[in-house]
Amino acid sequence: MVSLPDDLHYLFRPASRSEILSWSFGVIRYLRPNIGSEWIYTRNTLNDEAIFGPKESYHCVCGFFNNFERTSDYSDLLICPTCGVKFTTSNARRERFGHIELYTVAQHPLGNEGDVLDVIPVLPAMYWDTHVGMQLANSYEITLTSVEAKDQHRIQTSFEYILDNLIPQFVTAYRKSHPDVVAIAKGMALVRKEGVGTRKENKEKGTA
Numbered sequence: 001m002v003s004l005p006d007d008l009h010y011l012f013r014p015a016s017r018s019e020i021l022s023w024s025f026g027v028i029r030y031l032r033p034n035i036g037s038e039w040i041y042t043r044n045t046l047n048d049e050a051i052f053g054p055k056e057s058y059h060c061v062c063g064f065f066n067n068f069e070r071t072s073d074y075s076d077l078l079i080c081p082t083c084g085v086k087f088t089t090s091n092a093r094r095e096r097f098g099h100i101e102l103y104t105v106a107q108h109p110l111g112n113e114g115d116v117l118d119v120i121p122v123l124p125a126m127y128w129d130t131h132v133g134m135q136l137a138n139s140y141e142i143t144l145t146s147v148e149a150k151d152q153h154r155i156q157t158s159f160e161y162i163l164d165n166l167i168p169q170f171v172t173a174y175r176k177s178h179p180d181v182v183a184i185a186k187g188m189a190l191v192r193k194e195g196v197g198t199r200k201e202n203k204e205k206g207t208a
């Protein structure tokens with residue numbers, strides 16, 4: 001059973017489809033290709049640098065940018081015309097989300113009955129493109145294979161598995177007031193409710 005501590009449960013609500021899409025730089029449809037495959041096969045996978053940002057700062061996967069000079073402030077607006085990777089630093093991999101289309105609905109395990117999602121957010125690469133994050137990357141791919149198989153039950157459990165994976169990090173980040181808390185919440189398809197303060201904040205405002 002996936003659940004949050006009561007004080008956190010009270011502060012967050014399930015995100016809507018349009019919120020999740022507004023965070024995303026692209027849809028993930030396929031499993032990652034074998035190591036050494038051409039870049040074209042990384043499109044719409046977790047290895048897609050056009051979605052998640054360049055692994056190496058100011059490099060793109062097709063090579064077009066590799067000897068490019070950063071001549072003006074505007075060079076940060078460039079996107080490679082061939083491979084679609086943004087001309088920027090690898091820090092983008094801390095910020096850029098993707099998403100997975102479910103083509104069905106899944107119940108949000110942290111919402112009320114009727115809080116359903118037909119799209120799942122994929123966290124920026126820094127959360128899963130590491131040895132520690134490997135499980136999370138695998139659970140995104142289990143979601144993809146479940147969508148492909150149209151296996152409703154497995155889609156639901158894979159989303160629960162993603163949440164199970166993120167809840168400990170989310171609770172720790174929240175308790176330590178770490179800035180990652182916002183992104184991790186988004187990765188759980190949650191957003192902070194407006195106008196709802198923590199007990200401590202309410203006390204400070206005198207509204208408790």
Ligand SMILES: [Zn+2]
Pocket residue numbers: 060061062063064065080081082083084085
């Ligand atoms: Zn390129």
